[in-house]
Amino acid sequence: MPFDSHIRKIFDKETVDVFHDSKVLLVGAGGIGCELLKDLITMNYGEIHILDLDTIDLSNLNRQFLFRQKDIKASKSLTAVMAVQHFSHISKLVAHHGNIMDAVQFPLSFFQQFDMIFNALDNLEARMYVNKVCLFIKTPLMESGTTGLKGQVQPIYPYSTECFACVPKSTPKTFPLCTIRSTPSKPVHCVTWSKNFLFPQLFGPDTVENLPQKGQDAEQDGEAADKDLMQEANELFELKRKVLDASDGFKDASFVDDIIFKVFAEDISKLLRIEDLWKSRAKPTPLDYGKYRADIGKMTDIENLKLSDQNIWTVQENLEIFTKATLRLTMRLSKEREIEFDKDDDDTLEFVVSASNIRSFVFGIPLKTKFAVKQIAGNIIPAVATTNAIMAGFSALSSIHYFINGKNAEVAARASKMIFDSSVPERFVNSSKLVRSNFNCKQCSITRGIACVDIDHMALGAFRDALLKEYHNEDDVSIATSDSRLLYDFDFDDNLQRPLKDFIGDGDVLLISDSEETLDHIELLIKKGMHCVIPPLDIPPFREQAFEEDGEKEDAETEDNMKSVVGDEVVVLDGDDDKISNTKRSLEDDDNGPMVKKVRMSVNDEEDPIILD
Amino acid sequence: MTDSKPLTEDEIKLYDRQIRLWGVKAQGDVRNSHILVINLTSVGVEVCKNLVLGGIGSLTIVDGSKVIDQDLNVNFFLDETQVGQFKLEACKSRIRDLNPRVELDTETRDWTSIVNLEEFITRFSLVVATGVCESEIVRLNGLTRRLGIPFYCSGTHGLYGYIFADLIAHQSNVKYDSQSSKKVGPIDPVSSITSVKEIKENDTQTQCCTIRNEFRPFDQLSGKFLKQKYPSTKKQIKKICTLLPAILALLKLPSYLNKLTEDVDVSANELQKQTLKVLSQLKLPQEIALKNPETITNLARQAYCEYQPVSSILGGALSQDIINYIVKNELPINNITVLDGYSDEMPVYTL
Numbered sequence: 001m002p003f004d005s006h007i008r009k010i011f012d013k014e015t016v017d018v019f020h021d022s023k024v025l026l027v028g029a030g031g032i033g034c035e036l037l038k039d040l041i042t043m044n045y046g047e048i049h050i051l052d053l054d055t056i057d058l059s060n061l062n063r064q065f066l067f068r069q070k071d072i073k074a075s076k077s078l079t080a081v082m083a084v085q086h087f088s089h090i091s092k093l094v095a096h097h098g099n100i101m102d103a104v105q106f107p108l109s110f111f112q113q114f115d116m117i118f119n120a121l122d123n124l125e126a127r128m129y130v131n132k133v134c135l136f137i138k139t140p141l142m143e144s145g146t147t148g149l150k151g152q153v154q155p156i157y158p159y160s161t162e163c164f165a166c167v168p169k170s171t172p173k174t175f176p177l178c179t180i181r182s183t184p185s186k187p188v189h190c191v192t193w194s195k196n197f198l199f200p201q202l203f204g205p206d207t208v209e210n211l212p213q214k215g216q217d218a219e220q221d222g223e224a225a226d227k228d229l230m231q232e233a234n235e236l237f238e239l240k241r242k243v244l245d246a247s248d249g250f251k252d253a254s255f256v257d258d259i260i261f262k263v264f265a266e267d268i269s270k271l272l273r274i275e276d277l278w279k280s281r282a283k284p285t286p287l288d289y290g291k292y293r294a295d296i297g298k299m300t301d302i303e304n305l306k307l308s309d310q311n312i313w314t315v316q317e318n319l320e321i322f323t324k325a326t327l328r329l330t331m332r333l334s335k336e337r338e339i340e341f342d343k344d345d346d347d348t349l350e351f352v353v354s355a356s357n358i359r360s361f362v363f364g365i366p367l368k369t370k371f372a373v374k375q376i377a378g379n380i381i382p383a384v385a386t387t388n389a390i391m392a393g394f395s396a397l398s399s400i401h402y403f404i405n406g407k408n409a410e411v412a413a414r415a416s417k418m419i420f421d422s423s424v425p426e427r428f429v430n431s432s433k434l435v436r437s438n439f440n441c442k443q444c445s446i447t448r449g450i451a452c453v454d455i456d457h458m459a460l461g462a463f464r465d466a467l468l469k470e471y472h473n474e475d476d477v478s479i480a481t482s483d484s485r486l487l488y489d490f491d492f493d494d495n496l497q498r499p500l501k502d503f504i505g506d507g508d509v510l511l512i513s514d515s516e517e518t519l520d521h522i523e524l525l526i527k528k529g530m531h532c533v534i535p536p537l538d539i540p541p542f543r544e545q546a547f548e549e550d551g552e553k554e555d556a557e558t559e560d561n562m563k564s565v566v567g568d569e570v571v572v573l574d575g576d577d578d579k580i581s582n583t584k585r586s587l588e589d590d591d592n593g594p595m596v597k598k599v600r601m602s603v604n605d606e607e608d609p610i611i612l613d
Numbered sequence: 614m615t616d617s618k619p620l621t622e623d624e625i626k627l628y629d630r631q632i633r634l635w636g637v638k639a640q641g642d643v644r645n646s647h648i649l650v651i652n653l654t655s656v657g658v659e660v661c662k663n664l665v666l667g668g669i670g671s672l673t674i675v676d677g678s679k680v681i682d683q684d685l686n687v688n689f690f691l692d693e694t695q696v697g698q699f700k701l702e703a704c705k706s707r708i709r710d711l712n713p714r715v716e717l718d719t720e721t722r723d724w725t726s727i728v729n730l731e732e733f734i735t736r737f738s739l740v741v742a743t744g745v746c747e748s749e750i751v752r753l754n755g756l757t758r759r760l761g762i763p764f765y766c767s768g769t770h771g772l773y774g775y776i777f778a779d780l781i782a783h784q785s786n787v788k789y790d791s792q793s794s795k796k797v798g799p800i801d802p803v804s805s806i807t808s809v810k811e812i813k814e815n816d817t818q819t820q821c822c823t824i825r826n827e828f829r830p831f832d833q834l835s836g837k838f839l840k841q842k843y844p845s846t847k848k849q850i851k852k853i854c855t856l857l858p859a860i861l862a863l864l865k866l867p868s869y870l871n872k873l874t875e876d877v878d879v880s881a882n883e884l885q886k887q888t889l890k891v892l893s894q895l896k897l898p899q900e901i902a903l904k905n906p907e908t909i910t911n912l913a914r915q916a917y918c919e920y921q922p923v924s925s926i927l928g929g930a931l932s933q934d935i936i937n938y939i940v941k942n943e944l945p946i947n948n949i950t951v952l953d954g955y956s957d958e959m960p961v962y963t964l
Contacts, residue, residue, distance in 0.1 A: 003685040003693070005874040006918040010771045035925060038689055042921035059629040062666055065711055086692035089685060148634045149933070149943065309625065310637055371625075375633060382634040385666040386936065389659065389929030396922035397772075397954050417957040425804070428930055428950045428959040 003089055004044055011404065016044070018403045020090060023047040023113060027100050027130055028120030029076040030054065031383050032144055034066045035392030036120050037080055043396060044090045049114070051096040051106075052077040057344070063385035101129045103507040108450070108527060111137055115407065116399055118142045120392070122381075124169060128443075131156065131164035136448055136525050140402055140409060144395045148382035151391040152420035155398045157413040158444065161434040165443035172379075182271055183281055187360055187368045191376045194355035195341050198263065199348065202243050203329050203339040235262065243326075247333040256326050260319065261289050264358050284363045292319050309370040313354070315361050322354035343378025352377050387421075394419045394429070447522045449537045452529030453500060460488055460503070461496035463532070467512060470534040474516045482509040482523075490515055500526070517542045620644070624714070628668055639940035640668065646939050647671045649734065651724045651742040651753070652870070653678075653700050655687040655919035656767050656774065659928020660741055660935075661708055664715075667936055671716035673737065674708075676701045677723035678871040687919035725749075731756050739935060742766045744871075747831075747864040754779055754831045763938060766831075767931050768864070771915020772954030773908075774927045775860045778934060778946045779828045785941045791818035802838055803827050803947055803963055826947045834861075834948075834964040836895030842963070846898050853897060855888075855905035856951045857962055859912050862887035869917040881913040895964065908953070923954050930959075 002008065008016055024045050026036055029052035040048050054076050056067045066083035067076070081095040098105045100121075111117070111133050119141060121127050127143065134141040134156065141156040143164050156163050179185070180193045239262060242255040264287035272283060296319055307313055313321065328347045329339055341348045353373040360367050374380065398419070402412040417431040437444045453463065460479070467477055478489030487495055487503050487510075495503070504510065506528040513521045519539045620641055625632060632640050646669045650657055653676040664672055678700050685691055690704035701721045709717045720727070724742075727733050734740060740757050742750065743766065750766050757764035763780040784807065789795055791811065799805040808823040829835070843849045865887050869877040888902040888909060902909070930950065937943040950961040 003682045005683045006687055006771075006920060009874050009877075009918050010915050010920055039922045039925055042686055042689065044686070058626055061712075062628050062631055062668070065662055065666055068710065084689070087685065087689045089693070309622070380630070380633060383630040384634060384933070384936075385663045386929045386933035389663060389925050390933070393922045393925030393929060394957065397926070397957065400922075400954075415955075419957055423944075425944050425947065425963075426961055428946065428952075428961055429957075431957045431959075 007044060015404050018407070019044050020046045022115040022403060024049075024399075025111070025114040025117045026050045026120060027117065027126070028052055028122070029064075029066075029080040029095075030060065030120060030122060031063045031385075031388040032120035032146060032392045032395070033076070034064045034080060035389050036118055036144075036395060037066070037084060038087075039392055039396035040118070041084055041088045041091045041093075043400075046090065047092040047094070049094045049096060050077050050080060051098065051100055052080075053097065053099045063383055063388055065385065100126055103505070107507050108133070108137065108525060111139065114139060116140045116142065116402060118144075118395060118399070120144060120395075127164055132443055134158055135163060135444055136450060138409075140399075140412070142395045142399055144391050146383065146387045146391050148384065149387050150421045151387045152418065153391055153394040153398060154418050155401075155413075155416040155434060157402075157409040157416075157434070159437060160409050160413040161416075162437050163441060163444040166438035166441040182274075183277055184359065184363050184365060185281070187356065187365055187372075188376055190356040190359040190363070190365060191352065191368075191373055193359060194352045195377045198355055199341050199352060201237070202240055202259070202326075203333060203348075205338045235267075239263075243330050243333065247330045253323070253327055255330075256323050257289070257293065259326065260287070260322065260358075263355075264362055265289055268362055282364055287358065287362055292316050296320055296323055307370075309374075312367050312369050313357065315358065318354040318357040318361070318367070321350050322358060325351035325354060341377070343374050343380070349374055349377070390429075391419070447520060447537050447539050449522065449524055449535035450527055451524045451535055452527045452531070452533040454530055454532060455500040455504060455506070455526060455528055458500050458532055459497055460500060461493075463500055464488060464496070466532050466534050470536065471512075471514075471519065471522075471539060473514050474518055476515040478513045478515055480511045480513075482511065484511075514542060624668070627714075631667065635936075635940045635942060639942075642939050643668055643936065644670050646738045647736065648673070648935070649737040649740045650674045651740070652676055652744045653688070653704060654744040654768070654870070655921065655924035656769050656928045656931070657741075657743040658688050658690060658704070659924050660743070660767075660932050662711060663928060663932035664935065665708060665711045665717075667932070668712065669715060669939075671718065672708075673718040673720065674701055675720040675722070675724045675727070677721060677726070681871075681873065683874050687921060687924065689921075731760070734762065735760055737762060739763045739938070740765070741931065741935070744768050744868075746866075746868040746870075747861075749868075750777070750864065751830075751832045758830045765931055765935065767927055768860075769919055769923050769927060770860070770863065770912055771918040771920055772923055773856060773860060773912055773915065774923050774952045774954075775949060776927060776931050776934070776946060777831060777949045779830055779948065780826065780938055780945055782825065782827050783938060783941075783945055784823055784825045785937065785943060785945060787822050787824050787942070787944055788814070789820045789822060791820050793820065795820050795822050800824070801963070802841060824944065826945055828948050829964070834895065836897040836964065838963040839895075839897065846900075850898055850900045850904060853901050853962065854951065854953065854958070854960060855902055855908040856912070856953050857949070857960075858891040858895070858897070858902055859884065859888045859909050860951055861891045863912060863916060865891075866916075872917065874918060877917045879913045879916040881910045884913045884916075885909050911955075920954070923952060926959075927952060 022045055024040060026033060026040065026048060029037065029050050033050065033052065037048065037050055055073050056071045056076055056079060058072055060067055061069065066080045071079045075097045077095040077097050081093045084093065100106060117130060117134060117139055119127055119130055131141060135158045138158045143154040143156055145152060154164065175189060175192060180189055180197065184190050184193065239259050242258060246255045268284050268286040271277060292315065295316060307317055307321065325347050329351060332339060332347065339348060341352065343349055353370045356373060357367045398416050401415040405411040405415065413434055416434055418434060420430050422428060422430045439445055464477060464479065476490045479487045481487065481504060486492060504526055508526050510524050510526060511521060512524060518541065520542050522537060522539055620637055625637065628640050648664055648669055650661055650672065653674055661672060661674060680691055680696050680698050680700050680703050682696055684700065685693055688704065690707040695703035699721045701719045705717065705719055734756055740753065740762055742753050745753065745766055754764050757779065758781065761781060765776065765778050767776045768774060795806055795809050797806050797809055804824055804826045806822050807825050810821040812819050812821050839849065839853060843852050862884055866879060866883065885902060889899055892899055892901055934946050938945060946961055947963055949964055950959055952959045
């Protein structure tokens, strides 16, 4: 009896073979990745590549079921492939340890070998990158993400359906610098101050560039405040000197007293003198350090002091921990030169927890537990096995529409749904038909092609001529790199004689604009080749593009684009009598009009933007 | 049975990412739960995996079947050298490996051969049965009702599957945006809001509601709640999918659990007849069975087939509902959800 008789009964023989003959890429071996790998193997895809740059951590083990305690610190992708050997019967498995955005390790030709790509990523940057690659090579992409009990799956069929960039994503919240430095009112302000300001000042790279520049503040509370801040920063720089001196030849711990006195008393007194700041705010109280100083070190042996992560420490305890952490970090500084904040590095975490709590105390803000501060400072996103299993299951399930329909993207796009968690009792998940791409999308509204060019020898001028010949621009074009560096236009011809390799490498993207603004902009991905092959493209007429600045539309919910629905049918999740809760993630139900989608994608961003989870 | 030792530092670190969702105390409640899983089907495997990872106190699995070739593709705890062995014995060490903190007990025999089943079930805080047919569900659910233990059952058939829940009566906390202006009082005939608290969370005004849900045992399912919700026949036909009565009908037919897939023979005609019978028992319109006839033919063809993505979704949903029950958060499935893997839809119906 064959091991795959279940699948043979569900699908017809041809379809079973299509799965066997297909090659897929799974980007990410974390929470969703482990689950997806299991699902894809048991669906009998012929070849599965799995890629991740991360290593295994203890806090992964509650959901990343392919990893064990003994695997901590090992490569996720390599460990995952080892862990599934015993149940992989047909799939050839290939693990890659690396960053998906590394074009040297993973050039375009790497992506081109796959029939489909599955994203199981934890950060926006990598998601956008894979989305863009998929647009260039027109490969279907199953995008997925989870945050706690929330999650979504979005099948993307390039140019047939919305791409990942079509709906603006919410960006992380930012605070005005002045709030952080002078007028905090919430615990998060104090955590940000101690992690992003005090910590790097004392233990970060030893450069003057770290000093805040005049005029950086988004919100000015008067010139005086600004001037004072400059001075404050300069004085902190002096403290850094003391830390460095102390780390050099460790003698006494009095420099910690100086730091505490300076940042929690003296600086606060200075802030109090800027009366403008306190017209509509409660005044802070400088720390009366003398009250606590005598007892520091007396509580217990300072090295062994162990306080619970779950309880809020008293001011005395926070000062104790602050002293302890500062001394430890200072000693480490002699070997490590500079120390970066890492939520899993206990010295750095305890420093940030205690410093932010002492500052909170000074400003009359509630103190927080170490557990809570770790979440804020480390940008920790809750995660559970179940949501990952559900969303990975839907991602795997969505992929079948492409393979049971003869790999026809249009047909698959009509059959596929976008899935996201439901908050109403009538359904376990929300599913909605895929919609056409957003006309104003920065990513998929642009005409794209792949040019094979001998970049080592071909001069920019010859490349320009080849473009003009292929696209019949009336007059001239301008050429820029994807990071908006202008290489050529009609009054900037300095570079024409230089070879392309001086500006770009294999896999880079060039933006080509028509100087007469007759034809629309195009993007060409440059592949290193022997000759010069410019792809024939059907370029639409020029149109003004709303290139709004990033962050201008912070909230995806303000975007109410009416989109045409794939297929003839307009799908309305009519729930006129369903009790649709008015939460952020519910669908707007409307019996008469087309569906207006209001989805906030969870992006599951961890602190380090390139960690794959 | 209940040990109320606080979580250790190591446990807090291991379960960090989920403790951030439901708190240290609730994680302690998870650790105090003793769960019975009957039948190690593909969806049973997923449930075991999720519960063990989540850190329940103990898991007991009952299964008396032996590994056959077709299991290799739907049970990732197995390898091909284990064909012919008892399935549970073959899976045991890999399940234990997932999380050695969870106490794992195995009963390698058919659950129907347990002599004093009622006494056996008494020691569990929750019972999950997978791959069981109607008469078996009624028997188990009868016992759990009598003992006051929550009960779930689930099954998959190709791209289709279901979850049924009987939590008897359950109160849970659900958070809503303040704009939803929830008020104390009945939501529908099976649930009501018993208290509303306004809280401020991460700068947003939130309503924390305590919601009470009443459940029915499997032998008392009724169409009256759906008829109240959708008073017109037209609406009932539109809102209720063919899959709901069809999958209930399949449970009435003889079971092919652990049989060779090649030997499974469910006639589409017979299934349709049973589907119509289910609808008349529930006093729901017959047109529900007729609007999507291909669902019935597909379901008949795919009956008792297991497919990993479907098991992953149902196993995930079922385990999450169990954890929600333990930590008393979120709305429970009240009381049946069906998954259609062709349309990616998963409606929840109150029967």
